[in-house]
Amino acid sequence: MQIFPPNNGGERGKGYQTLGSPPEGFEQQPENGSKGVFSISSYTQYFNVDTDIVLNRLMSSLYPIGGDFFSKIDANPDLYGLIWISTTLVFMLAAFGNCATYLMEKHSDSTTSWSFDVSYINLAAGSVYGYAIVVPVAFYFLLQYLGSNASLVRFWCLWGYSLFVFVLASFLLLIPVEFLRWIVIILAGSASACFVALNLRSYIAENLSLMVVAAFFLQFALAIFIKVWFFP
Numbered sequence: 001m002q003i004f005p006p007n008n009g010g011e012r013g014k015g016y017q018t019l020g021s022p023p024e025g026f027e028q029q030p031e032n033g034s035k036g037v038f039s040i041s042s043y044t045q046y047f048n049v050d051t052d053i054v055l056n057r058l059m060s061s062l063y064p065i066g067g068d069f070f071s072k073i074d075a076n077p078d079l080y081g082l083i084w085i086s087t088t089l090v091f092m093l094a095a096f097g098n099c100a101t102y103l104m105e106k107h108s109d110s111t112t113s114w115s116f117d118v119s120y121i122n123l124a125a126g127s128v129y130g131y132a133i134v135v136p137v138a139f140y141f142l143l144q145y146l147g148s149n150a151s152l153v154r155f156w157c158l159w160g161y162s163l164f165v166f167v168l169a170s171f172l173l174l175i176p177v178e179f180l181r182w183i184v185i186i187l188a189g190s191a192s193a194c195f196v197a198l199n200l201r202s203y204i205a206e207n208l209s210l211m212v213v214a215a216f217f218l219q220f221a222l223a224i225f226i227k228v229w230f231f232p
Contacts, residue, residue, distance in 0.1 A: 185224070
């Protein structure tokens with residue numbers, strides 16, 4: 001196919017132009033970069049992980065004193081852990097929270113009948129998703145404001161995997177013994193808080209130690225919140 005009429009001007013022998021080649025002097029406009037934000041293909045790189053990678057990162061989250069999590073995810077930070085762990089924790093808190101409440105009431109009153117409190121799902125979803133998304137965003141913008149290097153995707157990855165210990169702890173929180181429940185949640189909260197704080201310390205400048213302390217106490221506060229609201 002050819003473009004008609006032919007180009008009679010210019011160099012000799014260039015009477016016709018093929019449809020595939022742009023005319024002279026025409027510069028192709030670059031694709032609008034804002035389209036990438038709303039394109040699913042732009043986010044596939046953050047889910048390009050296999051089972052071995054995810055298991056390795058889950059095991060790293062259970063070893064809080066390592067402090068090398070950012071070096072492990074540097075080449076390939078993922079959002080799979082954030083979404084999968086957060087969603088699992090939401091359903092675990094809603095289901096096991098109801099079971100734990102029933103067992104405690106049954107322990108004190110044998111006539112207690114089972115009832116499922118649906119509000120646990122809403123509370124769990126709002127608190128877990130809100131914490132896992134908003135807190136890393138807040139640290140990202142605050143560190144950017146303070147002039148420190150920060151990566152939002154890496155922060156989401158870190159905080160997402162830090163919630164895995166609460167998934168395991170929720171099984172032990174079914175024990176209808178209040179003293180043991182507090183021991184479990186304190187250990188889980190300390191492990192999760194140390195994991196976030198020590199890895200954050202290895203990532204940011206030394207003069208921002210206050211941010212590390214804030215991250216530690218926020219993570220521990222989440223553990224106390226889980227205990228008080230879902231396993232009273």
